[in-house]
Amino acid sequence: MKSKLGEGYFTDDHFIFKLNEPMVCLSNAPHNSGLCKANGFFFMQVDENYSGDYKTDCRRFEDEYGLKDFVGFMTATLIKKTLTHTKIGDVEVFVTVGLKNKAIVGESNENGWGTVNMVILIDRGVTIGCLVNAVMTAIEAKTYTLLKLVNATGTTSDCIAVFGFEGEEEWAGTATKLGFYIGRAVRTALEEGVRRWFSLKTF
Template sequence: MRFDHFIKRFNEPLLALSNAPHRGGLTKANGFFFMMVSKNYAGNYRKDCADFEREHGLKNFVGFMTAAEVGKVLSVAMSGSVTAYVTAGITNPAVAGDVPPPWTPGTINIALVIGDGLTVGAMANAIMTATEAKTYTLLRLGYNATGTTSDGIGVFAPEGGVEWAGTATELGVSIGKAIRKALEESIEKWEMTRSVK
């Protein structure tokens, strides 16, 4: 499978909470995209993401960027009401709180689409749980890192009354399972792309 981007369209607008470079923060979204950029990318990300959205006929999408080959590393996993979409590139692993090593391109992008109606607080809780699952997966696979220096994450869900998404909840368990499976698969794919070069 070879393509340089991935676009996910929703059946209806969802509440979105993310640190994405395009329409990050708290917003309503019709979908999201993972956009591939060059390994030496130093462009105007605001303009480039807006151009990508326009060129693909999209409107009100949340956009993530990565230098990883999207078509080769994208992994999707489901658990309960949660679907995790992950692209992994780990050329710049880092530990939160440590001075990062010299910067090189590499990003773990995580998009969680949740069927349950969540409060904004639960969406923040979901990001916390997803980050814990990401870090556990990296450590278990032998990476001495809590993430990379440029990770992206987004949670997409209907607005609703579910207030909690931590590790003690059924939703949190589903988030953890989906993230761990998708991230492990994506890292394995990424490692394979490096071994054949």
């Protein structure tokens, strides 16, 4: 899976995306969360009943595959079956979908396992505030899509990462072209991911 920004590939049941050059990343991913400069990201597939030390296991994953300064996600969904990729304008979105523990925010939710992981790559120079704004726009798009398709606002373990280059662009809300690209790309990728997840018939 090639793009202008790098190249992604499957190895075993996992997916790794190596950037051509480091990008600034803001995320709540299990590995290298917060604000960092990253060389790429990975989606690591784990067992449905996984209960390990995720920090140790993610570090081990980096070592095993020769990675350094990657942002890492974990999921029990079948990555090869549910991973989707959409490019609109100068935004690329990667999504994995697992919905067994779909949830509605503000309500008590204790349903099984499942995660929606989203990675947004922005091929622009942006501020940290713009990355925060991009997260907001992406979550709005995710919430709208899941409410429409499965009557949920997310799952109990969703994660997101937004990548961009250091620069001066400040805004990524719905009134901006960048925000439009993010919203449309997230909706497109997530709609396809939900369709693929339902096709697995594992629920």
